[in-house]
Amino acid sequence: MLSPLTHDDPARIAGYRLTARLGSGGMGTVYLARSAGGRTVALKTMHAGIASDPASRTRFRLETDAARIIGGHHGATVVDADPLAETPWLATEYVLGPPLDDAVTLCGPLPEPSVRALGAALAGALSQLHSSDVVHRDLKPSNVMLTAYGPKIIDFGIAQAAGDERLTRTGAATGTPAFMSPEQATGQEHTPAGDVFALAGVLAFAATGRGPFGTGQAADLLYRVRYAEPDLADVPPPLLPLLIRCLSKDPAQRPTTAQLAAGLHDGHGEFADHLPDLLLADIGRRATEVWQYQPYRLPAPEGTTRGPASGAPALTRRRLLTVGGSSVLGVAAAGAGAWAWLGPKDPGGRTGDGPEPARSSTSASPTASEKPLSDYLWQVQIPPVDDLTLRVYPAADPFPAVLGDHVLLTIGTGLAAVDPKTGKGAWTTGDVEDAWRVTTDGKQIFRIPDHEFFGVEGQVKPLVVDSVDAATGKTAKPRQTFPDFNVLHKEGQLVCCADGMLYLVGGTGGYKRGGYQNGQSWYLVAVDMRSGAERWRRPLPPRKEETDSPHFLAGRVVGNRLVLLQETSAGKVRLTVHDSRTGGPLWSAPATDTEPDLVRNLLTVDDRHVYLGFGPLRALRLADGKEAWTLARSRPDASFGPPSLKDGVVYAVQDKRGLVAVGAADGRVRWEEKGGEGARADLTDPPAAGRKYVYSKGPSGLRRIDVSTHTTTATYKTSGTRFLAHERARVVFALGGPLISAYPWSSRPVVAPAAGCPSSRPSRPTTLWKAQP
Template sequence: MPFPLAHDDPHGFGPYRLIARLGSGGMGTVYLARSPGGRTLALKTMHARIATETAFRTRFRLEADAARVIGGRYGAQVVDADPLAETPWMATEYVLGPPLDEAVEQAGPLPEATVRALGAALCGALGQLHHSDVVHRDLKPSNLMVTAHGPKVIDFGIARALGDDRLTHAGAAVGTPAFMSPEQATGAEHAPAGDVFALAGVLVFAATGRGPFGNGQPADLLYRVRYGEPDLTGVPAALVPVLSRCLAKEAAERPTTAELATQLHDGAGEFADHLPDAVLAEIGRRASEVWQVVPQRLPAPPGPPPTVPSAGAPARRLSRRGLLMAGAGSVLGVAGAGAGVWAWLGAGEPAPGPAGPGYTEPKPGPSVAPVKKKQLDSVWQKQYGGPDDDQNPEVPLLAGDQVVLVANAGARGVDAKSGASRWTLSLYADDSWQVASDGTRVYQIARDEHHDANGSLRSVTWFLARVDLDSGKAGKRLAPVSYDRDNGLISRLLAVAGDTAYLAVSHGKIKRYERQLPWSVTAVNLGTGSRKWTDPLPFHSAESDENHFLSAKVTGHLLVTLQQMNDGTVRIAARDTRTGKVLWDKPWKGADRRFVRDPLTADDRHLYLGYGPLRALRLSDGGQAWDTSATRPGKTYGPPVLKGGVLYAVEKGLGLVAFGTGSGKPRWAEKSAEGPRADHVVHPVIGSEYAYTYSHTDKLLRAVGLASHTTEQFYKTSGTRFTAHEKSGMIIASGPDFLAGFPLR
């Protein structure tokens, strides 16, 4: 679904004119474009701020190469590309059809004949890749477009040549957990048999509407992929033995794509003959819709939601050619409705589509579908992309009347009340630890380049600077971070409190991996620029670029940090902010380093931990003051939030629960029927009248009355992390594509 062009989008790339945005993520933006001859194209770009990184640019080039290998029969034909441009770009054909996940959402689980034809065609696509020694590595429903002529495989962002490990490190699981192969889930070599495993998972989804290993957190999915049996309930009986073999844990037991194709389909008939009517109608609608888009660069204030008229009496059954053409007439009707398809647009919201059978609400954006109780919309929504890595869900920083979104080697200052962008700032690494806030001001690690008389780069030094919240520019140097002799090695800004910044700084000779370098924690006086103290981290060399730190917080006279060790375990360390001495250091048993990156919660006595029983550790010595195992045995909680001396957390399978901080005894528990659907791993937001919890399944932010202990309001949201901005009275919802503001009450 097209979106308006942003005000700072270029007019085109190469000879191609931009018409609209199709989407934006962590790596770049995809546009709808037209060639000088009028051909409609999809034009994919890489964010300029990460194009300076060799690894990202290499990945983009390999993606273009893989797309060329699969060609126009099984993929989006590459028309043109310039991976060496300042902003790398690639132009491909515009695929006329919905992604498989949307097709199943609209039409329901697909008939066996459709699944078989789909699978056989995808075997041909993967076979063509594999014959060229390329593996896809991220086959999933959203990466498969359904057209009238057959499926097309898209998004080769992590595809690579067999045996090429230049862009991944051993032990790193890369892909989508729900559709990974067991070997991929362990970070082992993903060969063609791994793509066969993923293809079987896609076909299970097509036949049932769900993946073979269910839903849930990435860690749970990876465990089921490696050790659990696939759930083939609802798969047509004749397909069960075929897909079971493809889902074998041992790669050698799976069939090749050629073998699988013969077991799925005999190749007779046109692909469109096997598609359900609803899917054919959607293909026809999209084919016509693309010609109705008019280039616009309008601001995106929230507008009134469209009203969906009733479908009325059942329409007569159309011919299959008529189904393909049905979308054309309905879209032409919308285009002639007077105001134009873009006139009503909200911030980043899509244009309205046709009403009637098979119609789905525009997304992403506030929902207009009625739900129980009172549903409201966001105050504002903007297409500002945040981190798209589910295993590293950063939340915006707070700074006065602004929030600062840090993602993809950049930072953006946003007015919390209106959502207006105040400024943008380029960073030198795709690392959120380059920026920190004390709640009022924002600080960054900036860099100076030193050149010789011939203009060649001689060395790099890093320094701390305060960000001007009006312009986004770095102010004067407050303190040096590294010196010439350090050769500009890596540094991380952990926290800022009062007149002190706390950093992790590497030193020594340059190594290939970050964890082959010695590191120290240091405190810097922002007034004088001097270092107050430096404390070396215990050194254990490892071939890894994993950050040592997961979270950090200054509370009282302690700097409390979560640190991930080389073996993947997590430790909690508390340093005296006056001396740097570690006062206590203990393991967080059972903590998964991928899911404990939330801001730490502490008061003047305790550090509060979730992800298991809710626990309170004494700040004085790290000992356990209490946990909920006694009062609520066997219950699991997500990250807690502290407000007004009360501790709040979501209990898995129940909903919001409030606890006393001194004893850990429950004060009250949510009574809503919707409570069990709340995601316990997403920390709640607490206001004066309501507490807010999130349900990923429903994509709803729910307002739970602090007096009634029941759900009173709903907000439809595309965000996945939520931050309270009390000064503006707003909840900031962040996600990989959008930032939105909801009222905090």
């Protein structure tokens, strides 16, 4: 659960902005944090008091290595880390789901199908870990996170290489007594068989709500683990023989992880389908909580004057527009999540051959209480950043952009062009990219290649801009070098490109890890995309030292105007408009009071207006920045999500009411959603608008709203959090978490499998790209 920051918690760590505490223990503190690109992470730090202890530092490094080994499918993906820092830290993905102990507290003992699915997946996770000669040594309910896609194992603080006794004194028991193996309880070597013993205890807890050796003092628990028989009363009888073998005092009598997985489940079906509805709702609530949480800092005790360790003030944000507790971000993800236990020789999953038929709706207008449909046309997994070397790249937040007949993404293995009709990858670059260092006009692609992540303070390396062949993903001509700009500045940015011009941000001055520093100068530059000639250069306002957010959140060119969403040094969002021919400033105005991360890449503009949400829905004149219209005049208390624009109509979701269609020219309401299903619609992403339908997230999934009847005509289960209407392919492209999917665009009927015939849908989404070693 989220807790406020204390008065002496830092505001930032290594460029990550801290927003809340997730927990604290004897070794360190775990924070909820966000990167400059808007990615939410769990950031673990070591207490300063023990950071000088070499053994503690070694444990922290091994924890980082173990987390990388298990990877993002079975664990929390490692986003960034510096175990050699003065205060070591580790940033991983923030897992959207409760720990197993919280889930059992909320829902009671899990039904047998849930326990079997859980056990098979965890056995696969341990198999992957053991294949790298690493044992966990502290598997317990609080270290198992339940997501819609499957369980994830976290906290490798006492993991170690099998047979390595350098960090364990002989005769010393290290771990959690209630879930230790007998050999671990006596300080002997903990082998993979010890993890199997602990897993059986975790499954017994899931099935009964209590551990197999009860509760009490550590000494009592250690005695029972070593000598007493486990209490398996209330365990479903079909599970008893397998769990009894796993809990044998003799490690040689226990099954292997592969045998355990095979005895529990065949790996078919979707993991979310095995979870209780109450648990799925809690996953959705936790997903929503992350965005609704208002960061704040506890005051210092009386007589204490010390502030945050960084000296920066505590961060605040405007409360995100309230949505229902079962946000589509979590609950809809639960419906489309995939799972399977994977052994070490099957890290990527099976691969499909093409699009999959979807099942048709049984109701023309489903209600929010009805179970949404699983009729995606196809669904594939995105590989996470795979980094088993000492070079730790920052995570790139994927963004969908239309690229001719394809969709362009930044994924764990680099840029990728995806066929929206089939989900097949046309190409990938193989280089990890930051989303703000890539831009496209739908025909050409440009990027700032990341030649080196760890620089030397004071070092300067010329910034290079590559042209990427949209057909092959290969580096093409022209390739331009800017000798006075420093490529090591991660805040460098490609803002947008249009009409033969590329607009970028470059900085001069020495590199310093951790963001901007005094002495750097930053410029907005226009470059001819064909010749590489610089057309104009404009200085940018100075940034606060140690911050690291790029200057611009989004950019578009309309006629002779360059329209920019700019994040100020004070963390505010402003609209700034320049003459695209000369760079001369035309006007500037406040855009929204919301957090900058929420409006990244969200800029809606046509040749007359800029359209703004996250508050009142309004239009500013492109000519001078003056307000052309706002719905707040007739609806003073109304709040709207970000808008989208299609054929002269602005679409946005109004808080507690649903989708509203407004004339772009005059601001008059054309129609409002009917049926009451939009009362809890999502307000964080713009609707995806087409000519016949508008797609909007709701508590039950992705809703397809007919522009003629103004009602929801279909609802699709989805894990998507960003949607793109690809009219040429006639699909709605959805991106969210580790999955990309496509949903029907047109009104043609969706064909269901014939009666008595098995569906051709695979038991889990395919994986199309392998992460680079």
